[in-house]
Amino acid sequence: MIEPFIDLGVHHKPQGLSDRVALGFTKVLRWTADTFFAERYGHRAVVLETVAAVPGMVGATINHLACLRRMVDDKGWIKTLMDEAENERMHLMTFIEISKPTGFERAVIIGVQWVFYLFFFALYLVSSKTAHRVVGYFEEEAVISYTHYLAELDEGRSPNVPAPAIAKRYWALPDGATLRDVILVVRADEAHHRDVNHGFANQIGGLPETSVAPCPPHVPLEPIWKQAA
Numbered sequence: 001m002i003e004p005f006i007d008l009g010v011h012h013k014p015q016g017l018s019d020r021v022a023l024g025f026t027k028v029l030r031w032t033a034d035t036f037f038a039e040r041y042g043h044r045a046v047v048l049e050t051v052a053a054v055p056g057m058v059g060a061t062i063n064h065l066a067c068l069r070r071m072v073d074d075k076g077w078i079k080t081l082m083d084e085a086e087n088e089r090m091h092l093m094t095f096i097e098i099s100k101p102t103g104f105e106r107a108v109i110i111g112v113q114w115v116f117y118l119f120f121f122a123l124y125l126v127s128s129k130t131a132h133r134v135v136g137y138f139e140e141e142a143v144i145s146y147t148h149y150l151a152e153l154d155e156g157r158s159p160n161v162p163a164p165a166i167a168k169r170y171w172a173l174p175d176g177a178t179l180r181d182v183i184l185v186v187r188a189d190e191a192h193h194r195d196v197n198h199g200f201a202n203q204i205g206g207l208p209e210t211s212v213a214p215c216p217p218h219v220p221l222e223p224i225w226k227q228a229a
């Protein structure tokens with residue numbers, strides 16, 4: 001598989017109080033995650049992806065409602081944010097095949113979702129710029145974490161198991177694809193979200209546009225209501 005090229009070193013230098021709050025909040029959460037999970041990257045991925053899939057849907061909802069009220073075009077923001085939420089949910093569905101969360105982790109996920117959803121919703125209403133900056137910084141950290149996960153595999157501390165079938169279908173990976181290939185495309189997704197969200201924050205703050213890492217190709221998810229019924 002050809003490794004998706006991404007710029008690992010992208011970091012938005014905080015400009016102003018809003019950015020500093022966003023970065024400080026991200027660093028506190030990073031420290032909490034490092035303390036809680038240490039080197040358990042599979043478990044870390046499962047729990048954090050349940051959080052990562054929240055902001056896109058919150059942003060999409062609030063932009064959708066704002067566009068209805070103001071009767072204006074969304075300039076593509078709503079679909080972009082919904083795609084981000086869906087993509088993050090597919091990360092979760094993939095990593096659940098690699099690591100099963102413990103009962104305690106499931107309880108943490110439920111509690112964290114309540115708090116984070118309400119917090120992020122309120123933050124987005126108060127300052128959508130700070131909210132997108134927070135996600136941009138979260139994604140910078142996600143790129144770093146998946147780089148550590150790759151080193152874990154490469155140095156033989158975790159087995160490089162075959163890629164789960166759901167990941168092979170979603171990213172159209174070759175037959176012999178492994179967990180390493182999956183982490184490479186997931187990390188490229190995170191880099192894409194990083195740049196999109198920093199870009200949204202820049203746009204709201206009137207800052208110049210920056211380049212966006214391409215999203216690795218994946219198949220569109222089609223509704224399967226008939227099968228589900």
Ligand SMILES: [Fe+2]
Nearest residue numbers: 049052088091
């Ligand atoms: Fe993710």
Ligand SMILES: [Fe+2]
Nearest residue numbers: 052142190193
């Ligand atoms: Fe992410």
